Amino acid sequence: MDNRAMRRARAEPGARAESGPQLAPREPAALGEPDIARxxxxxxxxxxxxxxxxxxxxxxxxxxxxxxxxxxxxxxxxxxxxxxxxxxxxxxxxxxxxxxxxxxGSEVEGVLEALAKLAPRAPVTSLREHTRAAALRSARTCYRHLAGRLGVRVFSGFLDAGWITGGDGLHHPATSGDRLSAPGKGTRYRLTAAGADALAAWGIAPGALSTERPLRYCVDWTEQAHHLAGPLGTAFADRCFELGWITRGRVPRSITVTPDGQRALAALGVTDIGPGNVGNGNVRNGSAGNGNVETASTPSSSPGPGPPISPAE
CATH class of the missing domain: 1.10.10.10 (Winged helix-like DNA-binding domain superfamily/Winged helix DNA-binding domain)
Structure with a gap:
């Protein structure tokens, strides 16, 4: 075969040279263990x-x-x-x-959550850090759901209204095995039929309103009580943003309850939740579900620096 014929054979799809060595296809490089350190x-x-x-x-x-x-x-x-x-x-x-x-993606959020469980708590050492911590204690998002005093009080309101059943909203480390600043596993909360109907009327998508599967919750680090998490917690927080009941604050993850939100949530007995007011009531150990949240170690009359904020919440 002359040079011209060889060039034509290489250019034609499926054509094969009449002679010459045939190179074996290159195998992909073998992959080892995940490079976690990188x-x-x-x-x-x-x-x-x-x-x-x-x-x-x-x-x-x-x-x-x-x-x-x-x-x-x-x-x-x-x-x-x-x-x-x-x-x-x-x-x-x-x-x-x-x-x-x-x-x-959500995988990065999962890594942040896992690291936050292992990391020591950083002390609040400046006025700027204190201001940020106070805003996050008051009301914040924990990933995509409500947390802080607002999140705990809303969860207590759901329990009071009979929309959720299965627990009292409090952190019981001795019996539940739950840890602070972590998803809870020891209490089997479920959405009731009345709760599904009420939240559907608020515009929550039906896919988040299952009365069969257990509800997910987190143990709120600053309040040492439960707030709603999982698909329903995310759907409720998203709907609150859509309706203009809450807005995002200047501090990342902090939120503010609007006047419309105050009026809507008052139907659950969740009051005094305007700017600067979240958490002025009391939920003391053993009396969850009255719509007012505060741990026994943090008197409402003294805001103080409080416990350090968990970065994951």
């Missing part, structure tokens, strides 16, 4: 950790806002965001002249 290095820097926790409520935030949360200059945050992108922890989208970052 991805863990992205979490190890405290500035990048603050960026990830600022994004933990599901929002997309611009680089400038993330620089504020990380406590670095705008020129520096780009390097940290590049590291997070390279490790697959955040994604970026362009909106006009700004680039917005968000967590890459």
């Amino acid at each position: 991805v863990a290095s992205a979490f190890a820097d405290p500035r990048r950790a603050r960026v990830l926790f600022a994004l933990a409520d599901g929002r997309a935030l611009p680089a400038g806002r993330l620089a504020e949360e990380a406590g670095v200059a705008a020129s520096t945050i780009s390097n940290h965001l590049a590291v997070l992108r390279d490790h697959g922890l955040v994604t970026v989208e362009q909106q006009g002249r700004n680039r917005y970052y968000r967590l890459a």
Whole structure:
């Protein structure tokens, strides 16, 4: 076969040369164990950790806002965001002249939650940290559901109204085996038929209103009581945002109850929940479900610094 014929044979699909060695296809490289140390290095820097926790409520935030949360200059945050992108922890989208970052998926949230269970609590050492801690204690999102005093009081309201059954809303570590700042497992809460009807009237999607499967809940770190989690907790929080009952605060994950929200939640006996008022009542150990929440160790007359905030909540 001359050179012209060989070139034509190579160019034609399915054509084979009449002679010459046939190369075996290259096998893919063998993969070993997951390189945990590599991805863990992205979490190890405290500035990048603050960026990830600022994004933990599901929002997309611009680089400038993330620089504020990380406590670095705008020129520096780009390097940290590049590291997070390279490790697959955040994604970026362009909106006009700004680039917005968000967590890459629920797997990243799960890692943050697991690390928060293992990490020691950082003390509050500045006025800025105290202000942030107070806002988060009052009302916040724990991933995609309501937490803090507001979340606990809403859960107590659901129990009082008979919408949820199966427990008293309190943390009983000796009998439940639950841990603070972690998903609860020791209490079998369920949504009642009355609760499903009432929440459907509020516009909650039917898929979140199962009366058969147990409800998920978290043990709230700051209140040491239960708040609603899982699909129903997420659906309720999303609906509150849609209806304008709550809005996001300046501090990441903090939320504020609007006047419309105060009126709506008052039907559950959840009152005094306007800006600066969440948690002015009392739920003391042994008396959950009255719509007012406070741990026995944190008197309502003295806001104080309180316990350090769990980053995962």
